[in-house]
Amino acid sequence: MPQYQAPLADFQFLMKDWLSMDEHYQHLGIGEFDMELASEVLAQGAKFATDVVAPLNREGDEQGCRLENGEVTTPDGFAKAYQEYVENGWNAMLGTAEYEGQDLPYTMAVPVHEMLNSANLSWRLTTMLTESAVLAVTKHATDELKQTYLAKLISGEWTGTMNLTEPHAGTDLSLLNTKAEPQGDGSYKITGNKIFITGGDQDWSSNVIHMVLARLPDAPKGVKGISLFLVPKFLPDANGDAGERNAVSVGSIEHKMGIKASPTCVMNYDGATGYLVGGEHQGLACMFTMMNDARFQVGLQGLGASEASYQGALEYARERLQSRAPQGVQQPDEKADAIVFQPDVARMLLIQKSLTEGCRALSLVYAKYMDIEKLGSDDEKVHADKVLQFLTPVCKAFMTDMALETTSLGIQIYGGHGYIREWGMEQLMRDTRIAQLYEGTNGIQALDLIGRKLTRDGGKMLDATYEAFAALIDTMTDEALTDKARILLDDWHQSSKDCLSMDAADAAAAACDYLAYCAYSLIGVMWYSMADAASRGDNATIASSKMKTCQFYESRVLPRRDAHKAAFQAGCEDVLAIAGSEFDYL
């Protein structure tokens, strides 16, 4: 596979020409941030991703992680790359300035995250989980806990983890068994087993801070009896440094399909000392405040894998000479034409391109609303929160489903070579497959979208999202493109409103198809909008590329929307009719 190259030109187009980031920062009162600074941040992020992290990716997959004598070892070079990441301040991008963070706009950090995901997903994961822990502590911990932990988590001196899942409790957290017993001194003893803990331990940092869901004694049953605890691997000493070892250990590491260089740990808590974060029995609510961010970040993982696969496939398609193109000889001096000239290969590349760039556009719209939610006026914050609530499951599920398709196409373009590990294309597919599962399976995302986000407030999140995309259309100038975008958006809005009256079972049966329908529709709107903006920009290549990719998306990808619409409007009877031995005749 070729060396990953950061898609800086596309970021530049999207941020400057399409979303007018300079105005956006001015409007939010953070004029010290502008496209000049953004370009510099992205260029430096690209350099780190391509020069430091990407070269470790292939070998990391082969080496995997090891657990020996209770200690986790990650692949060669991973710890050193992390030191450089921390030293250069990347870990602190989004941390609050109060605790030595950089308070960077999301619209600048998100492209850096995408690039890290493209370069080396396994490596990126531990830092992503730290960011989630930072959010949890920032939003819900006491000042005392913040003083002890936050600056070190933001800098990356210490890393963080999220501990939710237990063997019998994945989707259904009401079944959690892990216990927390108050010790009378403000601390608790945590006892239980957690599984699937990303970065549960590693050889990168001097301490690991676990955010753990557990039940207090006599807690209410179900999800209303869950509390959140901070449990450090080493208890801080009087100087605030990592001191005495806490009673938490790695029981084993999982053997997985992919992200083999990321240690996925079984964690054993044997009366480990922990501290309450947020109120008693408020654990799930505390977790949910991080959900938008973490789920969006998983969507970005799909985007990163998709971009890397597209780049690999494109380079191979340009170099691999096989047969002649049916539209006529393209390289008469060669024995055959490059396969990029084969219509079917171009078709696959354009599916990759139109979905990848469409999802990148979605990610930046999302990041823009994260900026607004943080810094906008009160009204803007309320509106932005609604948009984010609605788009979060769409981003998480669609961008990861999309990545499975695009990384598989990347393999397909390589032919048999795509199946050979050395080329790296199959690793992208294996690595990205996890993203459809964790942080809530994509089925759970879809239920969240149709069962909560769409319906719970009578469609207000839907309307806010409609307004957000209508605002994109309002800036368009080409009449034909504008009409198409408006018809598509209105049709989506109306079809969505038609779902408001669905009962719970119909909605559950419709969920995944409805989510896909939303994504194809909204990405379609963005393609019209991007083609329009590009035609007014100063880069002729991007202008013609965006217009042609938009046309491809319209003719070849957007029709899938109708298939999903037919499916989600089918009701639940066809899925609930079959039962028992009708499944297998045994």
Next chain:
Amino acid sequence: MPQYQAPLADFQFLMKDWLSMDEHYQHLGIGEFDMELASEVLAQGAKFATDVVAPLNREGDEQGCRLENGEVTTPDGFAKAYQEYVENGWNAMLGTAEYEGQDLPYTMAVPVHEMLNSANLSWRLTTMLTESAVLAVTKHATDELKQTYLAKLISGEWTGTMNLTEPHAGTDLSLLNTKAEPQGDGSYKITGNKIFITGGDQDWSSNVIHMVLARLPDAPKGVKGISLFLVPKFLPDANGDAGERNAVSVGSIEHKMGIKASPTCVMNYDGATGYLVGGEHQGLACMFTMMNDARFQVGLQGLGASEASYQGALEYARERLQSRAPQGVQQPDEKADAIVFQPDVARMLLIQKSLTEGCRALSLVYAKYMDIEKLGSDDEKVHADKVLQFLTPVCKAFMTDMALETTSLGIQIYGGHGYIREWGMEQLMRDTRIAQLYEGTNGIQALDLIGRKLTRDGGKMLDATYEAFAALIDTMTDEALTDKARILLDDWHQSSKDCLSMDAADAAAAACDYLAYCAYSLIGVMWYSMADAASRGDNATIASSKMKTCQFYESRVLPRRDAHKAAFQAGCEDVLAIAGSEFDYL
């Protein structure tokens, strides 16, 4: 993952109630074969697949194959299972009775092949390649070569391989470089390198017979200058046993995404002794006589993986308790309901089921026409050949594309556990991914369908296929189902005829979507037909299951057909418009 169970009840339904195999065998004059014998063959095949081969699958993936001192070692137990397979006569199922084969109808062998694929794809591959070598020798070799090699290949004492691909020549065999120099004694010296050779060597058999494409001196350029040679690993001695070592060796074995227990070899021919099979420069034609069979067999691999994944997912969905079903509490005595009651999980299971059983139906229709092509009247043979020519790329590509979707859904139903190797669900997806690539990528299948099969004879293969499926409809009795089937089939027929006038570039751009459109349409016709036949059968469970699955397929899967139709009717402009730096802006 649960132990694989052979879907004998479905085979029974399809063969007896749906396709009336007893009549079929009588009609072909092989009344010694009947459903009673078929049931016995399938039951024994099921026993071998489940008891002997399936238990080796998971560990085989972990162990993989090794090359040490030029010798290939396969995982523990693989060689022993092969001995049992050979001893019990399974390898000889399809071989000609003239050389001690069993001349079994394809309709009996194909279900056994499906079961072997479900049980352990890596293990199955070497025997499948031997069957291809048997076909090549049977159809094209001299009597002298047949006397020496055929009985041993049919019994399985020796195994066979197919050697086509070279590093620079995959899809485009015109670029082949391997040379064959005549030695004046009827033999040739073969020199060159071949890659991706399945079962290139192993520790199972006393000899390996390679079928190798190479060029004679002064051969015409391109595919018209390729000849086929038989190159044994050991040259037979005077007694016909494996004697002197030939100058062919394994250069390396590939490290792959899946089918890790199948040795995929780089083969080096260093002046190895070989023998011409078929005429000079007729190598490609000789290969093509095996293509139908080999490509169909790869389709069956997809079917096998899909069935195994469905079974695994179904059992897990019935056991895994998480949350309550939205349509109401299902298991009040448990802490939660099994996820099989979740509409979204049932939806995923039904996609698996409707596609798997639909493809199984297709595989048996295909096998039926293979029987007819072998044993029918002259007119029937001509008709059957047309049907098989048309359906071959559909089976190969759709059944393997389908398998990627279904095995991925199998993972999804397991949630995070699906990503853990121990459970076996992710292995199915990794293993089946190769099937979209080898024996001609699925893109090549689609070009074969639209560029050759559909158009080359002005639509005669299309019409023959239309007649084959119309004959299924003719036996239906339910008026509503019959009408739906006929409308679907006629619409497909007409849309296909509309493609006859496409130029080469439009057809190439349309190919993959046209193939998917064909498959969804024809499987839809079969679903109506199966639901109809089941309603007249004596198994009430199968009757209601087939009807409900038919309804699901109609409402949730068949609408994809329209998306593919829109795409393949879009012409090639949208895929050929973009070029050069418009792909990546770099």
